Amino acid sequence: MENQIFYYDNKIVKNFAYATLFWGVIGMVVGLLLALQFIWPALSFGIPYTTFGRIRPIHTNAVIFAFVGNGMFTGIYYSLQRLCKARMFSDLLSKINFWGWQLIIVFAALTFACGITTGKEYAELEWPIDILVAVIWIVFGWNMIGTIIKRRTQHIYVAIWFYIATFVTIAVLHVTNSLAIPVGLFKSYPIYAGVQDALVQWWYGHNAVAFFLTTPFLGLMYYFLPKAANRPVYSYRLSIVHFWALIFLYIWAGPHHLLYSALPGWAQSLGVVFSVMLIAPSWGGMVNGLLTLRGAWDRVREDPVLKFMVVAVTAYGMSTFEGPMMSTKTVNAISHFTDWTVGHAHIGALGWNGFLTFAVLYYLIPRIFQTQLYSRKVANLHFWIGTLGIIFYAVPLYWGAITQASMWKEFTADGFLKYPNFLETVTQLKPMYAARAIGGSLYIVGIILGVYNLVLTIKAGKFLPEEGASAPALAKAAGKRGSGEGIHRWLERRPVQFSIVALLAILIGGIIEIVPLYLIKTNIPTIASVKPYTPLELQGRDIYVREGCYTCHSQQVRPFRSETERYGEYAKAGEYVYDHPFQWGSKRNGPDLSREGVVNGPQYRPNSWHYNHMMDPQRLNQQSIMPAYSWLISDDLNITNTAKKIRVMQFLGVPYPPAYDSKANDDLMVQATGIANDLKSQGIQVEPGKEIIAMIAYLQRLGKDVHSANLPTASVIRK
Amino acid sequence: MLRDIFKSLGNFENYGLISMVIFVIFFILLIIHTMSLKTGDVDEYSRMPLDDGAKEKDEIHDI
Numbered sequence: 065m066e067n068q069i070f071y072y073d074n075k076i077v078k079n080f081a082y083a084t085l086f087w088g089v090i091g092m093v094v095g096l097l098l099a100l101q102f103i104w105p106a107l108s109f110g111i112p113y114t115t116f117g118r119i120r121p122i123h124t125n126a127v128i129f130a131f132v133g134n135g136m137f138t139g140i141y142y143s144l145q146r147l148c149k150a151r152m153f154s155d156l157l158s159k160i161n162f163w164g165w166q167l168i169i170v171f172a173a174l175t176f177a178c179g180i181t182t183g184k185e186y187a188e189l190e191w192p193i194d195i196l197v198a199v200i201w202i203v204f205g206w207n208m209i210g211t212i213i214k215r216r217t218q219h220i221y222v223a224i225w226f227y228i229a230t231f232v233t234i235a236v237l238h239v240t241n242s243l244a245i246p247v248g249l250f251k252s253y254p255i256y257a258g259v260q261d262a263l264v265q266w267w268y269g270h271n272a273v274a275f276f277l278t279t280p281f282l283g284l285m286y287y288f289l290p291k292a293a294n295r296p297v298y299s300y301r302l303s304i305v306h307f308w309a310l311i312f313l314y315i316w317a318g319p320h321h322l323l324y325s326a327l328p329g330w331a332q333s334l335g336v337v338f339s340v341m342l343i344a345p346s347w348g349g350m351v352n353g354l355l356t357l358r359g360a361w362d363r364v365r366e367d368p369v370l371k372f373m374v375v376a377v378t379a380y381g382m383s384t385f386e387g388p389m390m391s392t393k394t395v396n397a398i399s400h401f402t403d404w405t406v407g408h409a410h411i412g413a414l415g416w417n418g419f420l421t422f423a424v425l426y427y428l429i430p431r432i433f434q435t436q437l438y439s440r441k442v443a444n445l446h447f448w449i450g451t452l453g454i455i456f457y458a459v460p461l462y463w464g465a466i467t468q469a470s471m472w473k474e475f476t477a478d479g480f481l482k483y484p485n486f487l488e489t490v491t492q493l494k495p496m497y498a499a500r501a502i503g504g505s506l507y508i509v510g511i512i513l514g515v516y517n518l519v520l521t522i523k524a525g526k527f528l529p530e531e532g533a534s535a536p537a538l539a540k541a542a543g544k545r546g547s548g549e550g551i552h553r554w555l556e557r558r559p560v561q562f563s564i565v566a567l568l569a570i571l572i573g574g575i576i577e578i579v580p581l582y583l584i585k586t587n588i589p590t591i592a593s594v595k596p597y598t599p600l601e602l603q604g605r606d607i608y609v610r611e612g613c614y615t616c617h618s619q620q621v622r623p624f625r626s627e628t629e630r631y632g633e634y635a636k637a638g639e640y641v642y643d644h645p646f647q648w649g650s651k652r653n654g655p656d657l658s659r660e661g662v663v664n665g666p667q668y669r670p671n672s673w674h675y676n677h678m679m680d681p682q683r684l685n686q687q688s689i690m691p692a693y694s695w696l697i698s699d700d701l702n703i704t705n706t707a708k709k710i711r712v713m714q715f716l717g718v719p720y721p722p723a724y725d726s727k728a729n730d731d732l733m734v735q736a737t738g739i740a741n742d743l744k745s746q747g748i749q750v751e752p753g754k755e756i757i758a759m760i761a762y763l764q765r766l767g768k769d770v771h772s773a774n775l776p777t778a779s780v781i782r783k
Numbered sequence: 784m785l786r787d788i789f790k791s792l793g794n795f796e797n798y799g800l801i802s803m804v805i806f807v808i809f810f811i812l813l814i815i816h817t818m819s820l821k822t823g824d825v826d827e828y829s830r831m832p833l834d835d836g837a838k839e840k841d842e843i844h845d846i
Contacts, residue, residue, distance in 0.1 A: 143832075147831060147832065147835070149835070219824075219827075219828055219831070221828065221831040222828070223832070287832045288832075290830075294833065296826070296829040297829040297832075299829075300820075300825045300828045300829040301817040301820060301825060302817075303829075304813070304817045305810075305813055308809070308813050309810060309813070312806060312809065313806070316802070337803070341806075533835065550816060550819070552816045572802065572805070576802055
C-alpha cells in the first residue's frame with residue numbers, strides 16, 4: 065500500500081496546553097483562598113462574590129473541568145492523531161471544541177460568583193450553560209470518532225477505547241443529571257426530587273470522577289507512559305480486561321456517596337459491592353502502568369516525566385484502594401461528612417490528575433516546540449515540592465477527619481454527647497486546616513515553577529504547527545466479521561459499534577439502580593405530614609441554594625445515636641419528596657440543618673438568633689468559621705418570579721392548589737410580616753421584603769414536617 | 784417453579800445478584816477472548832504508541 069504523507073495538528077494541542085496551565089493556576093489559587101478562609105473567615109471580604117459557598121464551586125469546577133479538562137484535551141488531541149496516524153477529522157471542530165470549552169469555563173466562573181447555581185455538586189451550571197456543554201461535548205466526540213474512522217491503523221489502540229468510553233459516558237451522565245425545568249434564564253428546578261435527585265446526582269458525581277478524571281487519564285497513561293519509557297505496554301491482554309471491567313463496574317458505585325442516607329438499602333448495598341469489586345480492575349491498570357517501566361526504572365531517577373508518571377500512577381493506586389475502603393459502611397460511618405473525603409479527592413486530583421497532566425505537558429511541549437525542556441533541575445524541584453505539597457495537604461486532613469468524627473461520636477459516662485457544640489469539633493481542626501493550606505501552597509509553588517519552566521522551554525524553541533508524518537493508507541476492511549474473526553476482534557476495528565457496546569456496558573448499572581426508584585413506590589414511602597414549601601420558604605430555599613450553603617451544611621441525619629442526639633430524628637426518604645434539588649450536602653464544615661426548625665429540638669434557634677448569626681457569625685461565636693451574609697439583610701427579596709416558580713413546581717408534581725400561583729405572593733407577605741414582627745419584638749427592625757426573612761422562614765421549616773408526624777422513632781427502628 | 788423464578792427475578796432486591804452474574808459471565812468471556820489473542824498480534828498492539836508515524840526531523844515540512 066502506498067505511503068501517504070500527512071500532518072498532525074499541533075496548534076490545537078498547544079492551545080489546550082496553554083489553557084491547562086492558565087486555568088491550573090487560577091483554580092488552585094482559588095482553592096488556596098478557600099483553605100485560608102477556614103483559618104481566617106474574614107477572607108470572605110464581606111461581599112457575596114467571594115464567600116465560601118460561591119467560590120467553592122469555582123474551585124472544584126476550575127480544577128476538574130478547566131485544569132484537568134484542558135489537560136485531558138491536550139493529551140487526547142496529541143495522542144489520538146498519532147495513534148490513528150491521521151490528522152484530526154476537522155480543524156474547525158477542534159477550534160470550536162477549544163473556544164467553546166474556554167467560554168464555558170468563563171461563564172461558569174461568572175455565574176457561580178453571582179450565585180447562579182443549580183446547587184448540585186460538580187453539576188452547578190445552570191441550564192443554558194449545560195446546553196452549551198452538551199453541544200461542545202458532541203463536537204469533541206464527533207471530531208474524535210471522525211478521526212478514528214479515517215485512521216491509518218487497522219487496530220484501535222486501547223487508549224482510544226478509554227477516550228471513547230469517556231465521550232459516551234459523560235454525554236449520558238451530563239444530559240441525564242441536567243434535566244431541569246427553567247424558571248428563567250438563570251434559574252431552573254431539576255426534574256428529580258429528594259432521594260431520586262440524590263441518586264441521579266451521585267450517579268453523575270461519582271462517574272464524573274470515573275469518566276472525566278479517570279478513564280481519559282488511563283488512556284493518556286496507556287499512550288504517554290510507554291512513550292516516555294520507550295517500552296511497550298506491559299500486558300495488552302491485561303489492558304483489555306482493565307478497560308471492560310472498569311467501565312462496567314464503575315457506573316454502579318455512585319450510591320456509596322449516600323450510605324446511611326434515606327436511599328433504599330438495596331441501592332446502598334449495590335454501591336458498596338461494586339465499589340469493592342472496583343479494586344480489581346483499578347489495580348490491574350495501576351500494575352500494568354508500573355510494570356511498563358520494567359527495565360527502565362533507572363531512567364525514573366533522571367527523567368522528570370517518568371517521575372511525575374510514577375507518582376501519578378501510584379496516587380491512582382492509593383485512591384482506588386482508599387475509595388472502595390471508604391465505601392464500606394464501617395469506614396464510611398467515620399469518613400463521611402469529614403475532611404477524609406476531601407483528602408481522598410485531593411490525592412486523586414493533585415496526585416493522579418495533576419501529576420499526570422504535568423508529565424504529559426513536560427513530554428509534549430518540548431516536542432511540539434522542537435527543543436529540550438528548559439531545566440530538568442526546575443522540573444525535579446517542581447516534582448519534589450509538589451509531592452511534599454500532596455503529603456502536607458492530605459495527612460492533616462486525614463488526621464483532622466478522624467479527630468472530628470471521633471468527637472462527633474463521643475459520649476460521656478452519663479450518656480450525653482461529650483461535644484454537643486458542633487463548633488468545638490471545628491476549632492479543634494484549625495491547626496490541621498493551617499497545615500493543609502501550607503500543603504496547598506507548596507503544590508501551587510510547584511505549579512508556578514512548572515509554568516516558569518515550560519514558558520522558558522517555549523521561548524527557547526520553535527513551534528511546529530504542522531508535524532509531518534507518513535503511513536500507508538488503511539486497506540478498506542469488510543464491515544462484516546471475517547471468517548474466524550471473533551466479536552471483540554471485529555469491534556476493535558469498528559469505532560461506532562465499539563462506542564455502542566461501551567454505551568450498553570455503562571447503561572446497565574445506571575438503569576438497574578435508578579429505574580426501580582421511579583417504578584416501585586415502596587422505595588420512597590410517603591409521609592402524610594410532609595407538605596410543599598410555602599412561597600416564602602421556597603424563595604428562602606432558593607437563596608440557600610444560591611449561597612451554596614450545602615457546601616458546608618448537610619441536610620441528612622444518619623441513623624446513629626450520636627447524630628439523632630445531636631440533631632434529631634434520622635432522615636426519611638419521604639420527607640424530601642418536594643426538594644428540587646435535594647440539598648443533602650457531602651461535607652459538614654458546620655452542623656446538619658435538617659432539623660433546624662424543630663421547636664424544642666436540639667438544633668432549634670429563634671428567628672432573632674438566625675438574623676444575628678447571618679449578620680455576623682463571629683459576634684455569636686467568636687470561633688465560628690462561617691462568613692457573614694449581611695447582604696441578605698439589606699437586599700430586597702425578588703418576588704416577581706414567585707408565581708413562575710410555583711407553576712414550575714406544580715408541573716414537577718408538587719401539589720400546590722390549582723391557581724395557587726396567583727395568590728402565592730399574598731401568602732408570602734403574610735408569612736414574611738409575621739417573621740418581621742417577631743424580630744421586631746426582639747428589638748430587630750427589618751422589613752418583611754428582605755431576603756433574610758425568606759432565609760429564616762426556610763431554616764425554621766426544616767424538619768418540622770417529620771416531627772409533626774407520628775413516625776417510629778430512631779430507637780424503635782434500631783431494636 | 785418457572786413462574787416463581789421469573790417472579791423472583793422481577794424483584795428489584797435481586798438486581799444486584801443478577802448484575803453480578805451478568806458481570807461474572809461477561810468477565811469470563813473477556814478472559815477467554817484475551818487469552819485467545821495471538822501473541823504476535825498482542826505484541827504489535829502493545830507497541831502502537833512507540834510508532835506514531837512521525838517523520839525524521841530532516842523530513843519534516845514546517846508549513
